[in-house]
Amino acid sequence: MAGPVLEVRGLSVGFADGRRTVPAVHEVAFTLHPGETLALVGESGSGKSVTSLALMRLLPPAPRTRVTGAALLRGRDGTVHDLLALPDAAVRALRGDRIAMIFQEPMTSLNPVHRIGDQIAESVRFHRGLDRHAALKRAEGLIERVGIPDAARRLRAYPHELSGGMRQRVMIAMALACDPAVLIADEPTTALDVTVQSQILALLKGLQRETGMGLVFITHNLGVVAEIADRVMVMYAGRIVESGGVVPVMTAPRMPYTAGLIASVPRLDLKGGEMVSIPGTVPDPRAPPPGCAFAPRCPHRRPTPCDEAVPPLEAAGAGHDVRCRRWAEIAAAAAPRPALEARA
Amino acid sequence: MTDAPLAPPRRLAALLSRRPAAGRARSGALHRFLRHRLAVAGLAAIALMLLACWLGPLLIPYDQLFIDIRHRFAGPFAGPHVFGTDQLGRDLLVRLLMAGRISLTIGFAAMALSTAVGTAIGLVAGYRGGLVGAALMRCVDAVLCFPSVFLLLALAAFIRPNVVTITLIIAATGWMEVARVVQGQIRTLKARDFTLAAELMGASGFYVMTNELLRNAVGPIIVAATLTVARAILAEAYVSFLGYGIQAPVASWGNMLNNAQQYLGSAPWLAIFPGLMITVAVASFNFVGDGLRDALDARVEL
Amino acid sequence: MSAAPQDAAPLLKVEGLRQHYGGRGLFGRGDVVRAVEDVSFEIRRGETLGLVGESGSGKSTLGRALLRATVPTAGRITFGGEDITAWTAGRLRALRPRMQMIFQDPFSSLNPRMTVGGIVAAPLVIQRQGLDRAARRARVIEALATVGLPERAADRYPHEFSGGQRQRIGIARALVMAPDFLVADEPVSALDVSIQAQVVNLLMEVRRRLSLTMLFISHDLAVVGHVCDRVAVMYLGRIVEIADTRSLFSGPRHPYTEALFAAVPIPDPTLRRPRVLLDGDLPSPLAPPSGCAFRGRCRHALPACAAAVPPLRAVGPGHFAACIRDDIALAAPVAA
Ligand SMILES: Nc1ncnc2c1ncn2[C@@H]1O[C@H](COP(=O)(O)OP(=O)(O)OP(=O)(O)O)[C@@H](O)[C@H]1O
Ligand SMILES: Nc1ncnc2c1ncn2[C@@H]1O[C@H](COP(=O)(O)OP(=O)(O)O)[C@@H](O)[C@H]1O
Ligand code: SF4
Ligand code: SF4
Ligand SMILES: [Mg+2]
Ligand SMILES: [Mg+2]
Secondary structure: OOOOOEEEEEEEEEEEEOOEEEEEEEEEEEEEOOOOEEEEEOOOOOOHHHHHHHHOOOOOOOOOEEEEEEEEEEOOOOOEEEOOOOOHHHHHHHEOOOEEEEOOOHHHHOOOOOOHHHHHHHHHHHHHOOOHHHHHHHHHHHHHHOOOOOHHHHOOOOHHHOOHHHHHHHHHHHHHOOOOOEEEEEOOOOOOOHHHHHHHHHHHHHHHHHHOOEEEEEEOOHHHHHHHOOEEEEEEOOEEEEEEEHHHHHHOOOOHHHHHHHHOOOOOOOOOOOOOOOOOOOOOOOOOOOOOOOHHHOOOOOHHHHOOOOOOOEEEEOOEEEOOOOHHHHHHHOOOOOOOOOOO | OOOOOOOOOOOOOHHHHOOOOOOOHHHHHHHHHHHOHHHHHHHHHHHHHHHHHHHHHHHOOOOOOOOOHHHOOOOOOOOOOOOOEOOOOOEHHHHHHHHHHHHHHHHHHHHHHHHHHHHHHHHHHHHHOHHHHHHHHHHHHHHHHOOHHHHHHHHHHHOOOOHHHHHHHHHHOOHHHHHHHHHHHHHHHHOOHHHHHHHHOOOOHHHHHHHHHHHHOHHHHHHHHHHHHHHHHHHHHHHHHOOOOOOOOOOOHHHHHHHHHHHOOOOOHHHHHHHHHHHHHHHHHHHHHHHHHHHHOOOOOO | OOOOOOOOOEEEEEEEEEEEEEOOOOOOOOOEEEEEEEEEEEEEOOOEEEEEOOOOOOHHHHHHHHOOOOOOOEEEEEEOOEEOOOOOHHHHHHHHHHEEEEOOOOOOOOOOOOOHHHHHHHHHHHOOOOOOHHHHHHHHHHHHHHOOOOHHHHHOOHHHOOHHHHHHHHHHHHHOOOOOEEEEEOOOOOOOHHHHHHHHHHHHHHHHHOOOEEEEEEOOHHHHHHHOOEEEEEEOOEEEEEEEHHHHHHOOOOHHHHHHHHHOOOOOOOOOOOOOOOOOOOOOOOOOOOOOOOHHHOOOOOHHHHOOOOOOEEEEOOEEEOOOOOOOOOOOOOOO
């Protein structure tokens, strides 16, 4: 593999709230290589969407938000663009062309009064300067590629005539219209039921194999992460709290929050009893806890060192980082961790 | 999309609603309203007008019917009559203010009536839906299709004009907009689960409409009501101008304009001042309505 | 799982229930959506029946019909021994405190202009329980405490709460009348996984404390397995399999059930299993396919499957499936 296709450094986002700035994302950094899937995981409100919207430059403009850091996207010709520093027009040209995004609720991003064929074609025409006919032809090809049968007829459908899964496929087709190098998928399956979710996951994996795009997949469900990701980045209260390869992070999580997220995925094992949950809720970004943001919900919390200062991101293994003061202690205490139950 | 019965039920627009909504909705609305310059100016103009119309005449040493025969056609901003006098020498300022009392009273009363009627009809039509709703809304459309000016004049021609009857006539031609707004709002609210929740508690239709739905439609109703005041003031001026409304010698902005027609060349201020009052009043209510629309817009901010 | 006595009398019994939309009316003209088609089952007192199926399979429609939120097109609903199929709204009113519902969408199910206290007190007000303000307030606070919300929550508005907390408020509202029967329509589908467990645990706890009978609707079999004694699988308006949870999990007998199991994501990256993927979408309930409605997506389909709608038939003790094939081995998530 050549170098990364997207490299994010020190991305921070704050929202203006009256006179002060409420921080929503702190110092997020990651790299994404072609053909790689990076899962961004965390509960609602942990800053996943804000991170992705910041990369897409889709946040409200300057006085209302403060974005710092760099997001280096490799262009078609190998030059590197900083998405956070480019002028708006240049970003618009890259958006949809080199970097594209799909959202949780496809209905809010599709225009209800236009036929889906025209909506896909529009994007192709904008970036590729094709004429209407050629663009529609390409739209048909795209619809076929995302597994919608009877493509020619479906081109003329309106969004409300499609099921939720179909709409998400249309969104994917639109995002793929120009073969982007990076696709950001913000909870694309959260609004879908499990069967359609598995179809969409399979579709994204297949398309990624074909095109070699880098995929940033945002979700709150670690079950989904296990299905699709190569690397995982767990986010909590705007910070990365654990990151690494999917196997080390999911089989030997070092951050108590990650362990909680894994344990709370419902399983088909009929073990009975209570389902494992993480008590409490994410902290209010206006009034964050003084030390570790997860401390109020953490079963391993000790006032020292947990409440002293925000823990730094430490290396817990090759390419495996964790933001927890006590990770080594906790890992040592739990030493021979039983392997995850395999399915019978 | 709400009217596509075959669309698969959408699982909530979680993207929009996940966001912990602004905790201070009320003060947010006030803040948005205050940002709307024209609306604030309109509100100030209305307040000023109300104050002037009800307090002003007490401070001016003339009665609206007092005939100052020596100062007929006195020009404005000269002599004892600040805004000048008309052909009989009556003080124009005091007449404008007294007329303002009538216009504003009719405006507010007609607004109250048409809002009440429109809200009731819109509420029932929106909640009931089906045949009842369709029938009611067809009625609304039918009345709306009938040119309201003709309706206004036709009614006015048959009924002895005074403040009460004019108010009734204007209200009778002005409730449809409110009914439409309310019906649309209620229809979307009815699709929300909290309506079903209330029904499943055994709530009657009346309870659901008044306790659950109405309070969510207050914003649009206030906006529509504000715009209705503007419309009513204009309608009163119109009817009176054509001679079917408030009758001389009692002053109204409309009949003052009518009266001024004959002297347009010689005493233009007789037309300019009432015209100005109508314009300022109508524009102010419209601006306030626009400001309220932005301020109370219930849509979740992304 | 709650241990419901096997021989307990059914609290709710449904026979040949149909719920169609459209048809006649203003826009109908023959376009009938057969949202629920010939459904029969029972729920015993104290039992929790799970109802699973894809979006659009008719789960919510069925749940609402059971509560007589709609007028069924055909069939019979018996609740507590009484046939309530044709009861008027006035008669149902007295029954309402005994049957309540929890909704999927934590945002649209609470009136945004009412305080939480007002929302939870609404059933008491509507049912004219003759309580004064203080007594109502006490009941509200008790209900809020049951779902783990503090007293001061009563004076705040729904938008000040997170999704999981809003679901708790919805549960408090359903519990304030101390119902016998609860329809929980995807109560956790809109929540984060980590919060889902909180709400599911709460539901299981109040069910035990109040000995509730429950219909638990979900599209996620993993959650259903945790909560339910028995499970009914629904496809395009019909129940295609119904069985005790253990029996279903250890030996599904309908290919659709197998596909639903396979779709549940497992949080183990070392176990990227080849999966039975379900292709395509639910067919349109306007024009269901002839014979078995699942045949367009079924990997075991035979020409014979198109002949007639397969009836539910017994395939084991208390285990019924609507598939004509006996000769196929389906993958099960747990060992028998
Ligand atoms: N009021 C209605 N008018 C017409 N069709 C309807 C109506 N309500 C539901 N339907 C249709 O009935 C079928 C079953 O819908 P239902 O909401 O019961 O499905 P569901 O299984 O609960 O789905 P979900 O998982 O999305 O909640 C769908 O095809 C739906 O479009
Ligand atoms: N436009 C905005 N204005 C103010 N705060 C916002 C805005 N968008 C998001 N936030 C806040 O930023 C934080 C992270 O939100 P988000 O990225 O949407 O979370 P996630 O996608 O992980 O659910 C939350 O506290 C949210 O309330
Ligand atoms: S730093 Fe302390 S509180 Fe935070 S996750 Fe680690 S053990 Fe828990
Ligand atoms: S009846 Fe035929 S098509 Fe239907 S589930 Fe059984 S094998 Fe599949
Ligand atoms: Mg998000
Ligand atoms: Mg449903």
